[in-house]
Amino acid sequence: MNKTSLLRFLLTAVVVVIAALLGHALWKHYLYSPWTRDGRVRADVVQVAPDVAGLVTAVPVHDNQFVHRGDVLLVIDPSRYQLALDQARANLAAAGASVHAADANIAAATAAVAARKTDYAMYREQARRRTQVPAGSVVSSEARSNAVAAAEAAEAAWHQSEAALKQARAAHDQALSAMTQAQVAVQNAELNLNRTQVRAPVDGYATNVQVRVGDYASAGAPRMALVDSHSYYLYGYFEETKLPQLHAGDPVDVRLMAGGIHLEGRIDSIARGIADRDNPGSPEQLANVNPTFNWVRLAQRIPVRIDIDASRMPAGSVLVAGMTATIEVHPRAGVRASQQERP
Numbered sequence: 001m002n003k004t005s006l007l008r009f010l011l012t013a014v015v016v017v018i019a020a021l022l023g024h025a026l027w028k029h030y031l032y033s034p035w036t037r038d039g040r041v042r043a044d045v046v047q048v049a050p051d052v053a054g055l056v057t058a059v060p061v062h063d064n065q066f067v068h069r070g071d072v073l074l075v076i077d078p079s080r081y082q083l084a085l086d087q088a089r090a091n092l093a094a095a096g097a098s099v100h101a102a103d104a105n106i107a108a109a110t111a112a113v114a115a116r117k118t119d120y121a122m123y124r125e126q127a128r129r130r131t132q133v134p135a136g137s138v139v140s141s142e143a144r145s146n147a148v149a150a151a152e153a154a155e156a157a158w159h160q161s162e163a164a165l166k167q168a169r170a171a172h173d174q175a176l177s178a179m180t181q182a183q184v185a186v187q188n189a190e191l192n193l194n195r196t197q198v199r200a201p202v203d204g205y206a207t208n209v210q211v212r213v214g215d216y217a218s219a220g221a222p223r224m225a226l227v228d229s230h231s232y233y234l235y236g237y238f239e240e241t242k243l244p245q246l247h248a249g250d251p252v253d254v255r256l257m258a259g260g261i262h263l264e265g266r267i268d269s270i271a272r273g274i275a276d277r278d279n280p281g282s283p284e285q286l287a288n289v290n291p292t293f294n295w296v297r298l299a300q301r302i303p304v305r306i307d308i309d310a311s312r313m314p315a316g317s318v319l320v321a322g323m324t325a326t327i328e329v330h331p332r333a334g335v336r337a338s339q340q341e342r343p
Contacts, residue, residue: 034250034328039324045226046227048206052192052195053216056212061206064206066205070199072197084189085190088182088186092179102175109161109164116157126147210224233308234305236252248269251264251266251330251332252266257324257325264309268306
């Protein structure tokens, strides 16, 4: 073999070896390196619904407008709820008057008890003196009997006045309960009147505004969505072959498909379960095993939650829930070494 042939052979061998090493590195990087193109931007979305029903009289926001917490999003006609509040306050005033009347009844019943008790003490003393007089004296038997009867009648009147006092106190307690109920009714009416103004619970973007002035809004029926501007995060769907290299707290580089915007983040948590489509449960709560098996099995994708700092977005860029992104994780050296040392 001449030198030219040998040189060609060596050159070809070097190219093949480099290609093999490069292919192996790319294959290993593709299968096992902790990165994925299947990343999605997410955010907390609040379904805005009125707490009371009525005609919509104002919609101060428009679609996709940024609002601050406490800003009015829509207004329900307050007329009916103002009338309900006025009626509840009138009922409270009537209940207060009933309590004052019950107080007066208790005072009168207390005075009656004191008077009847005094009468009873007087008649009882008279009966005692007359019954102690010897028979045949100036006090006749009839007078003695009348004195005893008068004392017994006075005692009965005293006990009756005490029962009336208890009844007056019970009526007072009932009036107090009615007054408490009236106070709760006023508070409920005030709350309903206040809820006619639907306010933003968080800072965010009013989205899918589907309400107009004159519409009838039902209580609990969503009329728009509010995307919380402080809640943006990502979900990266990593293949299960890459899962051993992922740990909570690992730093993450995020590249949004929209203009290649770069963000930094960290792994917050890793999902602990996904649905098994091949083995759904049966109505009898028994395993419904698929009779066929695919020999070519694709690696499952596991959701990984990633926290990002949306405030560090480049000026003029837009972050939208639903955007796609490429995510690359940088495992921490200390965590990786501790995992390798475990038996």
